[in-house]
Amino acid sequence: MAKDFNQILKEKGYKFTTQRQYVFDVVTENQGSHLNSQEIFECVRNKYPDIGVATVYRTLGLLEDMGLIYGVDFNDGYRRYDIVKDPEAHRHHHLICLECGSIQEVEEDLLGAIEENIQKNNKFKVVNHRVKFYGYCDVCQKKMDTNRL
Amino acid sequence: MAKDFNQILKEKGYKFTTQRQYVFDVVTENQGSHLNSQEIFECVRNKYPDIGVATVYRTLGLLEDMGLIYGVDFNDGYRRYDIVKDPEAHRHHHLICLECGSIQEVEEDLLGAIEENIQKNNKFKVVNHRVKFYGYCDVCQKKMDTNRL
DNA sequence: CTCCATGCAAACACTTTGCAATCCG
DNA sequence: CGGATTGCAAAGTGTTTGCATGGAG
Numbered sequence A, B: 001m002a003k004d005f006n007q008i009l010k011e012k013g014y015k016f017t018t019q020r021q022y023v024f025d026v027v028t029e030n031q032g033s034h035l036n037s038q039e040i041f042e043c044v045r046n047k048y049p050d051i052g053v054a055t056v057y058r059t060l061g062l063l064e065d066m067g068l069i070y071g072v073d074f075n076d077g078y079r080r081y082d083i084v085k086d087p088e089a090h091r092h093h094h095l096i097c098l099e100c101g102s103i104q105e106v107e108e109d110l111l112g113a114i115e116e117n118i119q120k121n122n123k124f125k126v127v128n129h130r131v132k133f134y135g136y137c138d139v140c141q142k143k144m145d146t147n148r149l
Numbered sequence C: 001c002t003c004c005a006t007g008c009a010a011a012c013a014c015t016t017t018g019c020a021a022t023c024c025g
Numbered sequence D: 001c002g003g004a005t006t007g008c009a010a011a012g013t014g015t016t017t018g019c020a021t022g023g024a025g
Helices: A002-011 A020-029 A035-049 A053-065 A111-121 A138-148 B001-011 B018-027 B035-047 B053-065 B113-124 B138-148
Strands: A069-073 A079-083 A092-098 A103-106 A125-136 B069-073 B077-085 B093-095 B103-106 B125-136
Touching: A002 A020, A020 A035, A020 A079, A020 B001, A035 A053, A053 A069, A053 A079, A069 A125, A092 B113, A103 B113, A111 A125, A111 B093, A111 B103, A125 A138, A125 B069, B001 B018, B018 B035, B018 B053, B035 B053, B035 B077, B053 B069, B053 B077, B113 B125, B125 B138
Parallel strands: A092 A125, B093 B125
Antiparallel strands: A069 A079, A092 A103, A125 B125, B069 B077, B093 B103
């Protein structure tokens, strides 16, 4: 895996550095957690105490440009990142709990029909989409039900 | 309309002020433009030069809380606002052009089926959703086609 | 007259940038 | 070695906050 990453960097003409490896590792290890830049910074600092914030930000931008990770904005003031598993079509949606703020991913993609409609009616060529569902997760629903008794 | 707004404020226990009126007016007049906070500030300043940024931010937050406007984040570093036309269900999606950055709205909502699935499979109670389609608008598609000749 | 609301400027929080030192290849 | 990359701190951005003044009810 380390080798792969090294390889990818070289192919794109970038140098391999320990810092980049660690940033990538942290995001990989926390797949699905959507860590924000600062959390990633903290995590990397555990393994590599001398890393600077700037490097983390620069690396995250780099990895995003290379298509290895993607950034999302959940309107909480942070930019959050996660791995791109399938570079061709990261077709998944996010379920954001309004109570606890947890974020889970849903894999299904049923937007094909909608995209076709948009293509037809609005002459807009859809390349990608990002869907966020706001609501209440299982845990919070149960908590809320209990409290209501 | 001015009267209405005055009324709404009072009902919620807020005071009517010229500044609030102007902020609301600007957002209303620019329906569909998704102005960001600074743009709104500039617009209001044309009519009311003494307004401060803080007031605009505070008012936008207030109006959003009251459900009169809604804020969206298009990952461009700004929080953007637009009017809520139908308070019950602002079921519309955004088409964001990757070329020119234009944003148009689509009214259709075909997410019912998807939400049902999510409810079933993830035990997540969907309350609202936000969908963004990224792609190329009609104008840019044509431009790009022309340049490719 | 009593607070709520405002304007100003300072404070914030996250991110970016400039630059000399450092490391990869 | 030579240029890409880093760390640091300073500078940027958009937004929020503290506080005295001002205006709505």
